[in-house]
Amino acid sequence: MALRRRQAQxxxxxxxxxxxxxxxxxxxxxxxYRRGLISGELHLGIGEExxxxxxxxxxxxxxxIAIDHRSTPPLVARGTDLQAxxxxxxxxxxxxxxxxxxxxxxxxxxxxxxxxGIVGAAACTACGxxxxxxxxxxxxxxxxxxxxxxxxxxxxxxALNLASVWxxxxxxxxxxxxxxxxxxxxRMTGGSLTRRARAFGLPAAEVDGHRPWAVWKAAxxxxxxxxxxxxxxxxxxxVKRPRGHFEDDELVRVARHPREALRESRRLxxxxxxxxxxxxxxxxxxxxEVTRTITTAMGEQLTPSHDPLVVTARxxxxxxxxxxxxxxxxxxxxxISAALAIAxxxx
Amino acid sequence: xxxxRRGRELGLGEAGDFAIEHAMADDPRVIVFGEDVPMIRxxxxxxxxxxxxxxxxISESAFLGAGVGAAMAGLRPIVEVMLVDxxxxxxxxxxxxxxxxxxxxxxxxxxxxxxxxxxxGGYGDAGQHExxxxxxxxxxxxxxxxxxxxxxxxxxxxxxxxxxxxxxxxLEHKLLSAMWLEWLAGSRRRNVTFDVPPAxxxxxxxxxxxxxxxxxxxxxxxxxxxxIMSVGVGVHRSLAAAERLAATHHLEATVIDxxxxxxxxxxxxxxxxxxTRRVLVVDxxxxxxxxxxxxxxxxxxxxxxxxxxxxxxxxxxxxxRALEAAILPSAERIVARSLALCA
Numbered sequence: 001m002a003l004r005r006r007q008a009q010x011x012x013x014x015x016x017x018x019x020x021x022x023x024x025x026x027x028x029x030x031x032x033y034r035r036g037l038i039s040g041e042l043h044l045g046i047g048e049e050x051x052x053x054x055x056x057x058x059x060x061x062x063x064x065i066a067i068d069h070r071s072t073p074p075l076v077a078r079g080t081d082l083q084a085x086x087x088x089x090x091x092x093x094x095x096x097x098x099x100x101x102x103x104x105x106x107x108x109x110x111x112x113x114x115x116x117g118i119v120g121a122a123a124c125t126a127c128g129x130x131x132x133x134x135x136x137x138x139x140x141x142x143x144x145x146x147x148x149x150x151x152x153x154x155x156x157x158x159a160l161n162l163a164s165v166w167x168x169x170x171x172x173x174x175x176x177x178x179x180x181x182x183x184x185x186x187r188m189t190g191g192s193l194t195r196r197a198r199a200f201g202l203p204a205a206e207v208d209g210h211r212p213w214a215v216w217k218a219a220x221x222x223x224x225x226x227x228x229x230x231x232x233x234x235x236x237x238x239v240k241r242p243r244g245h246f247e248d249d250e251l252v253r254v255a256r257h258p259r260e261a262l263r264e265s266r267r268l269x270x271x272x273x274x275x276x277x278x279x280x281x282x283x284x285x286x287x288x289e290v291t292r293t294i295t296t297a298m299g300e301q302l303t304p305s306h307d308p309l310v311v312t313a314r315x316x317x318x319x320x321x322x323x324x325x326x327x328x329x330x331x332x333x334x335x336i337s338a339a340l341a342i343a344x345x346x347x
Numbered sequence: 348x349x350x351x352r353r354g355r356e357l358g359l360g361e362a363g364d365f366a367i368e369h370a371m372a373d374d375p376r377v378i379v380f381g382e383d384v385p386m387i388r389x390x391x392x393x394x395x396x397x398x399x400x401x402x403x404x405i406s407e408s409a410f411l412g413a414g415v416g417a418a419m420a421g422l423r424p425i426v427e428v429m430l431v432d433x434x435x436x437x438x439x440x441x442x443x444x445x446x447x448x449x450x451x452x453x454x455x456x457x458x459x460x461x462x463x464x465x466x467x468g469g470y471g472d473a474g475q476h477e478x479x480x481x482x483x484x485x486x487x488x489x490x491x492x493x494x495x496x497x498x499x500x501x502x503x504x505x506x507x508x509x510x511x512x513x514x515x516x517x518l519e520h521k522l523l524s525a526m527w528l529e530w531l532a533g534s535r536r537r538n539v540t541f542d543v544p545p546a547x548x549x550x551x552x553x554x555x556x557x558x559x560x561x562x563x564x565x566x567x568x569x570x571x572x573x574x575i576m577s578v579g580v581g582v583h584r585s586l587a588a589a590e591r592l593a594a595t596h597h598l599e600a601t602v603i604d605x606x607x608x609x610x611x612x613x614x615x616x617x618x619x620x621x622x623t624r625r626v627l628v629v630d631x632x633x634x635x636x637x638x639x640x641x642x643x644x645x646x647x648x649x650x651x652x653x654x655x656x657x658x659x660x661x662x663x664x665x666x667x668r669a670l671e672a673a674i675l676p677s678a679e680r681i682v683a684r685s686l687a688l689c690a
Binding site for chain 2 (some may be wrong): 040041097100119247270272
């Protein structure tokens, strides 16, 4: 009953609002990175908003989230204080984790939200969260976010099995961008991910991340099931990764700038000729593999038809869209400016 | 030393590749595989082809274990794990397989695998991506662990690692590798800076690369007042500290680049300890149960009346650059500990 009612009422306006905030915050972080105020590898979740928000919208007090290295979007969606997040990025003592964790190691104990930079770890942590839910707070659920690259990690596959045999209240959300760093995932993944999950006895579905309402509906089914004690589910959400693996991604730079691409291909051509190595056929195959990766990366843009914000906005009244986006920008700007002021950096 | 020897100027990361290129051209058994290897090592891919230069899924347990099996069955795999931190995910392949097989087989079966990984901090990536971990790995009997501090050693130790009959973990420090700094630290940004020791990041490499024997330390500087021992970036921090100690405190330090964490060059360590009677270990790895404690034990067994101190990383490496700089071994901390040791 509850399920049917909620399916009928996808809170599209609220999803858009949260996605707008997530996007604005990610873009602001990109700016801070370019200003040299954020160190290390910054993995932004631009393109993933629909996957994140469509799931997190269902969470309530007592639920938990285990997150991968793209850790800000789920926290922003869950309502973690933006200023505390921004200060953490700046490595400030007043940051969410006192400047100790940074963007890859964000922890919000108040919301039972934990991230990890180790690929696949989130699925295991979520199983543990779910066990605690099962034993101490029946009706609450755990969500794990990870990429399709992580789906080849042994610990993740072990976690799927564990969740199945322990009937854990967990939803595994696989954000499928088709890229694992510079590797085209299809080349490194045998079979299909949903079939893998089903083989462990988990119900599995696949939806488009640029249709947040579809994500929301699929997540509603899985989370209701988990809340009722009927076990774990697996959801693949197809997303785009327009900025590459991290900011300043070399592959994106080479793919987007014809001069860089030309220089790189000249360099590689020179490298393949004239020195001792394998026979010509093998070298040609090697050259083709690199070229294929670069040309595939050229196509990885966030086109309007794959941008969850653009696609959702088309279903809303234009004045609502404008108001929500400007409010999101204002809220994020305010948090970033306050954080910069506290950290003593110019706005 | 003849001045006419052939060589080329390379970065530390390039020097490792240079040794691999030579080995791959000489020996068809040498293959390279690991995460993102087709892009990261595309120089090798276009020269040796996808059969010998292979990408892997993000499956450390599987491909490290496969590396061990491949080495047992006739190949000479160089298995690349992007960051040593990720090695923890597939550690069993080293701890329970590679390190044990020679003994378990009664010496009848050897595992000539090289595991190549980056290590070390100093660019604000925090403790899941910046650990040293050579102490953890050196605690596994049967493994060799090498940590070059300059390009010539990087090429020479890589060549030695590939030629070795047993498993070798080869760790290259990210601060010394321009490619990794660009990748992981966004070093193309003009508004970020890193304390990169120039002598470690680029230098002359003999062409063809000359073997630097595993287990052989190098004396970088000689002095009678104390001996500072380190590996990787720590060697350069130690040398900088030694210059300051000489200039402002009239203390002359011997500086030893251990180059290999295991097997330790016990003879070189004990010689320096006997000569100076004061030993300071500079270790970017965690302070407890690691390299610094091991050196103390080795010295205590041989030279009981040596004063000992250490500068090491004493906690999980934090994200904030300022916090990170305060906890990683620095020339300042080395000078301060040296003065206390010599007081």
